[in-house]
Amino acid sequence: MSYYADIAISILILMTLGVSLNLLLGYAGRVSMAHAIFFGIGGFTAARLTLPTVEELGGVATAGLQTGFSWHWVPALLVAVVVAAVAALVISIPAVRLVRGEYLILLTLAFQLVANQLMGVLDKVTGGPYGLSGIPPIQLGSTPLILPEQFIWVMLAAAVVAIVICWGLGESPFGRLLKGIREHESAVASVGKNPVVPELLAFSISAAIAGGVGALAAFYYGSVVPSNYSLTYSIFIVSVVVLGGIGNLSGTVVGAIALGLLEPFLREYVGDEAIPWQTVIYGAALVVMMRLRPEGLLPEGFGPGRLLNWRGRKAPKVVPTEEEALARLSQDAPEVVTEGEAEPIVQVLDLKKSFGGLKAVAGATFELERGKVTALIGPNGAGKTTIFNMICGTLRADEGRVFLRGEDVTGKPAYQLVRKGLARSFQDVRVCQRLTALNNVALGVQNQPGERVSRLVLRPFATRTAEKRVRQKALDCLALLGIADRAHLRVSELSYGDQKLVAIARLLATDCDVLLLDEPTSGVDPASVEKVIDGIARLRTLGHTVCLVEHSVHFVQRLADRAVFLDQGAVIAQGTVDELMNRRELAELYFGT
Structure with a gap:
């Protein structure tokens, strides 16, 4: 015994x-x-x-x-x-x-x-x-x-x-x-x-x-x-996790039992050669697992909860309508600006950036009006994404300043900018493929008690109540963009167009006044482009200020209240899209290509 x-x-x-x-x-x-x-x-x-x-x-x-x-x-x-x-x-x-x-x-x-x-x-x-x-x-x-x-x-x-x-x-x-x-x-x-x-x-x-x-x-x-x-024992512990399933604690339990029984089993049947055989067997098992089942014996998300179809994998009991979602989200949205009352909320002053001998941005200056959709347009290499990254704090400017509501926010990290009311999306989406659409959007909700370990330990019931509100808000954001019925699906199971909508919904969940979208229709099929256009239009309906980088003339015409035309890192024209399109020299640079 x-x-x-x-x-x-x-x-x-x-x-x-x-x-x-x-x-x-x-x-x-x-x-x-x-x-x-x-x-x-x-x-x-x-x-x-x-x-x-x-x-x-x-x-x-x-x-x-x-x-x-x-x-x-x-x-x-x-x-x-x-x-x-x-x-x-x-x-x-x-x-x-x-x-x-x-x-x-x-x-x-x-x-x-x-x-x-x-x-x-x-x-x-x-x-x-x-x-x-x-x-x-x-x-x-x-x-x-x-x-x-x-x-x-x-x-x-x-x-x-x-x-x-x-x-x-x-x-x-x-x-x-x-x-x-x-x-x-x-x-x-x-x-x-x-x-x-x-x-x-x-x-x-x-x-x-x-x-x-x-x-x-x-x-x-x-x-x-x-x-x-x-080190051998450290590798052994890693082997237990990898064999059982990374991100699945049930798999770790199974992996520990399997590998833990290996040595006594070999001692029983092999004798003194058990230890070298143990190393050979679990090494070979890892190689086989990496080839045939790299996610481990029990992949992430597989377990009793998956079998019972719960904890975020089941479809919402009640899918809110767009009207219901709009009504709830309007409570935390910026004040809608009426025509003629727009004022600058973001000011970009003389931004400059060079990469070695290449001058990517040469003194860009423009403003984003509150409650309006502004498009940064221009030919490839005009510096649009570079300016975008400098505004968002991803890239440090060589010279120039960025002001948000009159406060200098130049060079501040992205997470601090969000807390001040400015958030961004990415051209390559960057949604979490192994999370559900609902959990992706829930990441954007601010001030969640459950994200703090101390609150989880000291106030578990309060954090559980707060999590219900977080999930409701995330569901409302998805509903406003027309994809709440897919909230329970992993993002990897969605079309690329729907993944773009999830990224926009995640931005909406931040409650930021200013939302920056980097090529939101890039790589999206024509049928899904209309969904993206409708989704961004709803952001404007809620009073958000939107700045987007976009190559599609159709998209810009449908959405943008005004446009900033860039060429070789400098702003050469600003105005409505129609005004810029009617200028022949700009059409030759961009619109006619």
Whole structure:
């Protein structure tokens, strides 16, 4: 019985580590190759705090039995969690701000290797290559939990707590924000969300759980050894997540059981050659999975909720009409400007930008009138998108200023501009393909309590109520654009034209006064162009100021109240579309081509 309980404990440890890593890898999309180190940091911290003091050992630290502070296991466990979280925060700050993709893998890999080496050489802290031993077990009352049959319940409870925490965060608005960052960080920033803080929290929470598990493992095994926290074990944890399914906690549970049973199964039938065979088998399994089923055994979104068709995958019970959606959205919309009352809301003054010897923008100056649709037009290479990016804070101008309601907002990051009332879309859409249309639009809603971990923990019922309002608003935005009946579908299942509408609906959900649209009909089939035109017309109906970059003359004629003509990075004409079209020199530059 003890043998099987010990195997179950090992699987539960692996399961908890895998679930915590999946919060970072699956939901936030950030790969860490150092998860075993945070596991070890928790173990060494708990060991040092709970080991007996020198005085308790009679003034002598005997060989193989190091000294500590003789803490109770509960505060030691809590400190281990905090220390692991802080260690993750230290490494994640440069990771989040400076590196991405394969460079993040290399950074965490370097941290894993360096930290593991330090564990082996810092004798006074870690006990050197032989580690620390004699760690007191967990004691409940007067009963020490030494036997596997006793400790398995502690580890089971810890695994359940970890799964509940990761599931609660991952399936909350905070998790939705992490998924948005995973797919398009720039798109998340473009709807007013600072991607840095959620990423840092994902790193820290993931490591904190690993540190807590490390402390529990130290109490159970009675020792901590640096070799147990090697790169091999970090890769093993990643394998559990990848095999089970990235972004699916149920898959991680399945992956941990499958890989956790592999070694005892091989020991039973292969004997002493079990360890090398184990490495070969799970390596081969990963290769096969990557070829045949790269999404893992249980892909993201697959599980009990998918089978029951709930949590955002089911169609809305009541689809609001366009009139109902318009009535609700009008409450938060800008005041509609009557004819003759338009005033500048955005002023662009003498913007300049050069790329080496190429002068992309040479002193562009124009205004966006409140409540109007303004089009930036001109031939290819005129500098339209460059100006657009400088207005939105994506690109820093060499010279010139941008004012929003008289406030200088030049060079401010996109998420700060949204909070001041200016948001943008992208030519390449940048919607989150693995999220539903409803969840894509919900990302744009501002001031969501559920996006803050503290509010999720301290006020869960209030955040749940707020989430209902967020989802209703997102549904209204989709309804206004005529696609509320597809709210439950993943964006990858929608046509490209409908994806453009989802992007516009996400902008509408921000409640920004000024909306900048970058080629909203680019790549859209003719039938869907009319839908996009109708959608943008509704933005004007609500009183939003719209600026768009567009090549389609038909589109500009249908929508724009005025146009700004650009050539070689300079504004050469402004006025109504008809006025500009009647000027022969402009027609030769653009309209006649």
